[in-house]
Amino acid sequence: MARRILIIEDTPTIAKVQKHIAVSCGYEADIAGSLEQAKTLVAEHNYFCAVVDFILPDAPSGEAIPFTVENEIPTIVMTGNIDNRTRETVDKYPIIDYITKENKQAYQYLKNQLTRLPRNENVKVLVVEDSRHSRMYIRNLLERHKYQILEASDGIEGLEILKQNPDISVIIADNEMPRMNGEELCAEIRRLYSNEDKVIIGVSGSDAPHLSARFLKSGANDYLCKPFNAEEFYCRLSLNVDMLDHIATIRLQANTDYLTKLPNRRYFFEQTIREQKVRTAKQLNSNLAMIDIDHFKHINDNYGHDVGDDVLSTFATLFERFFPNQLAARMGGEEFVVYFLDNTAEQNLEALELFRQYVELNSASFTQHRVAFTVSIGFVSALEPKIDGLLKIADEKLYEAKEHGRNQIQY
Numbered sequence: 001m002a003r004r005i006l007i008i009e010d011t012p013t014i015a016k017v018q019k020h021i022a023v024s025c026g027y028e029a030d031i032a033g034s035l036e037q038a039k040t041l042v043a044e045h046n047y048f049c050a051v052v053d054f055i056l057p058d059a060p061s062g063e064a065i066p067f068t069v070e071n072e073i074p075t076i077v078m079t080g081n082i083d084n085r086t087r088e089t090v091d092k093y094p095i096i097d098y099i100t101k102e103n104k105q106a107y108q109y110l111k112n113q114l115t116r117l118p119r120n121e122n123v124k125v126l127v128v129e130d131s132r133h134s135r136m137y138i139r140n141l142l143e144r145h146k147y148q149i150l151e152a153s154d155g156i157e158g159l160e161i162l163k164q165n166p167d168i169s170v171i172i173a174d175n176e177m178p179r180m181n182g183e184e185l186c187a188e189i190r191r192l193y194s195n196e197d198k199v200i201i202g203v204s205g206s207d208a209p210h211l212s213a214r215f216l217k218s219g220a221n222d223y224l225c226k227p228f229n230a231e232e233f234y235c236r237l238s239l240n241v242d243m244l245d246h247i248a249t250i251r252l253q254a255n256t257d258y259l260t261k262l263p264n265r266r267y268f269f270e271q272t273i274r275e276q277k278v279r280t281a282k283q284l285n286s287n288l289a290m291i292d293i294d295h296f297k298h299i300n301d302n303y304g305h306d307v308g309d310d311v312l313s314t315f316a317t318l319f320e321r322f323f324p325n326q327l328a329a330r331m332g333g334e335e336f337v338v339y340f341l342d343n344t345a346e347q348n349l350e351a352l353e354l355f356r357q358y359v360e361l362n363s364a365s366f367t368q369h370r371v372a373f374t375v376s377i378g379f380v381s382a383l384e385p386k387i388d389g390l391l392k393i394a395d396e397k398l399y400e401a402k403e404h405g406r407n408q409i410q411y
């Protein structure tokens with residue numbers, strides 16, 4: 001179900017733009033032209049967040065802000081300008097952010113915030129801080145932006161929590177702590193986890209010279225001097241989490257086949273080389289299948305390249321269904337590979353045979369053009385340490401399957 005957002009804005013054109021932005025971010029949006037209308041809507045619906053105009057006909061001095069805040073609706077305030085009086089009001093309430101409408105980037109900024117909020121629900125932040133008061137302050141700030149929060153009161157406890165929760169992606173570490181201080185914690189985290197997986201933000205109340213540089217040199221991504229204000233905290237945190245997101249996207253793109261969305265050749269080798277080491281050490285057989293669509297060139301020649309692409313992408317969706325928990329990848333063209341991470345050779349052959357039969361009987365229904373096709377499969381189960389060695393054997397078996405009339409498995 002889409003998240004619902006409340007837009008309280010009396011200028012219809014602005015409200016329309018905001019609604020358009022919210023919908024493009026996946027929200028369902030309601031518009032209230034006044035505080036009165038907002039009250040009616042809040043009585044009827046649950047809102048994930050609200051965008052609130054500072055000046056409304058029936059709320060000229062920001063009175064709509066305490067209304068949404070008291071109703072526990074995370075609030076983004078839109079203001080015409082940010083004079084001292086407005087800032088005082090905005091600072092008084094625990095809002096997500098304020099955006100000045102005059103700023104050319106205002107609507108892009110709103111879009112960024114609306115994209116981040118649902119994303120933050122999946123971001124785990126570990127706060128390592130010995131002062132309960134500071135921990136609570138940071139926790140409150142994080143809660144407002146919907147982050148998941150874990151807490152530790154020193155570096156040793158922080159490392160333990162990190163071990164138990166490997167999906168933590170942000171660590172906010174104070175420097176002055178008993179047992180293990182922030183700088184030491186930072187160095188230890190960097191020994192265990194890369195910059196691409198976890199962001200560290202150091203904080204400190206000390207005015208010791210060069211502390212920020214020392215933190216950064218120990219592997220922190222950013223540094224905040226206590227006491228810091230909410231606005232600076234959010235700016236730095238958001239930028240760092242955005243960076244992790246960008247890295248994850250780039251990584252995914254680098255490992256994914258563009259057409260079929262299956263893992264690509266590069267990812268396949270990266271993973272299997274690692275897995276082969278484990279299997280070889282344990283003296284375990286490796287099971288692998290090369291799967292190739294028969295006479296694929298005819299499909300392209302008869303129906304066109306677009307239909308060929310359609311066949312490839314719909315065919316690729318079968319792998320998840322027939323080989324769950326195994327590593328399936330597109331090696332190139334119409335050639336796919338399944339590296340079996342578990343099960344016996346017999347079980348894997350059985351699954352492959354079911355797959356082959358399913359394609360033979362149902363392939364016409366995969367695409368609009370009702371293109372019927374079959375697959376040939378070469379399978380190997382061997383105590384072979386090199387992934388290239390396994391691929392070579394499976395490829396020879398695949399060749400045999402083609403030679404013996406296609407639409408079959410050879411092993």
Ligand SMILES: Nc1nc2c(ncn2[C@@H]2O[C@H](COP(=O)(O)OP(=O)(O)OP(=O)(O)O)[C@@H](O)[C@H]2O)c(=O)[nH]1
Pocket residue numbers: 259292293294295296297298300304305306307308309312332333334402406
């Ligand atoms: N539509 C489409 N075609 C592709 C893609 N990649 C490779 N091909 C085509 O796949 C075809 C593979 O043909 P061949 O290697 O001769 O094999 P085949 O026709 O499948 O015949 P057999 O493998 O011997 O059964 C070639 O025509 C390639 O141009 C792709 O991404 N999209």
